[in-house]
Ligand SMILES: Nc1ncnc2c1ncn2[C@@H]1O[C@H](COP(=O)(O)OP(=O)(O)O)[C@@H](O)[C@H]1O
């Protein structure tokens with residue numbers, strides 16, 4: 001079974017407009033609300049691919065209620081913990097000539113609720129997969145993911161971490177099965193701006209030396225680079241298509257990768273292909289891609 005943890009779920013309020021001007025009143029031409037947060041998106045896309053995935057995390061207030069309702073409406077298997085105070089955040093996504101996002105902070109998570117989550121995680125069985133994805137509310141300690149991976153060590157649980165900065169850096173020594181920084185996030189870890197494949201490979205190799213087993217670097221419209229634990233480097237471009245909304249593309253890629261790895265009996269080449277197909281299929285439509293769109297793109301790779 002795959003479990004995804006979203007510490008900081010969101011309602012993604014996506015507005016489309018031709019031009020966006022900072023410091024002015026902008027009018028939306030189209031607006032939609034989706035359930036969001038990285039672990040939630042990973043689980044929804046896995047569900048679309050008929051792979052059971054249970055969503056863990058915290059929900060608060062009317063926004064939390066709506067996120068959970070939307071998850072369930074979209075087939076999600078939810079086991080969220082309800083907080084008594086505060087609101088789950090609303091993340092504003094502006095899709096214009098460029099994409100702009102304002103991600104909220106999220107509610108305070110009290111100690112007893114955190115303990116409850118730890119209990120849920122402790123109950124995972126050997127062979128399960130644990131996906132820790134997205135940011136954590138600022139009131140939680142920055143070593144949150146590290147604390148969890150420390151508990152998972154030696155338990156034969158496959159761990160996946162999609163996070164940035166210290167949250168990611170601190171888990172690498174615990175040998176996560178997969179990490180998926182994008183090009184900018186990888187550069188930020190080493191305080192550099194990355195341009196060429198050789199530079200990306202050099203940084204990704206350093207993360208492998210530090211402990212990460214498979215390092216998947218997503219490159220937006222340029223595809224992705226995978227440094228596999230088999231010592232090979234896999235590189236694939238993205239399929240051609242019209243970008244509609246890339247929110248959730250990275251999460252879809254993680255889901256596609258896990259689905260492809262499972263279905264192929266552990267082929268990293270196949271995992272990467274399914275990851276790219278799922279990521280790009282999501283980028284080419286309003287929201288997370290379904291099985292049909294993902295399979296259609298996979299066949300073109
Ligand atoms: N403009 C695009 N055209 C085609 N595919 C895209 C585009 N943007 C994203 N994707 C697909 O989604 C994957 C993840 O996107 P990326 O933007 O790198 O991740 P993140 O959302 O985590 O920043 C890419 O590797 C690619 O397969």
Ligand SMILES: O=P(O)(O)OC[C@H]1O[C@](O)(COP(=O)(O)O)[C@@H](O)[C@@H]1O
Pocket residue numbers: 008010012035036037038039041091103133134135136246247248249250251252
């Ligand atoms: O937890 P963070 O880093 O603030 O990110 C949350 C946001 O990322 C998303 O999960 C999308 O992530 P990706 O575009 O990287 O796949 C949104 O649904 C959500 O608003």
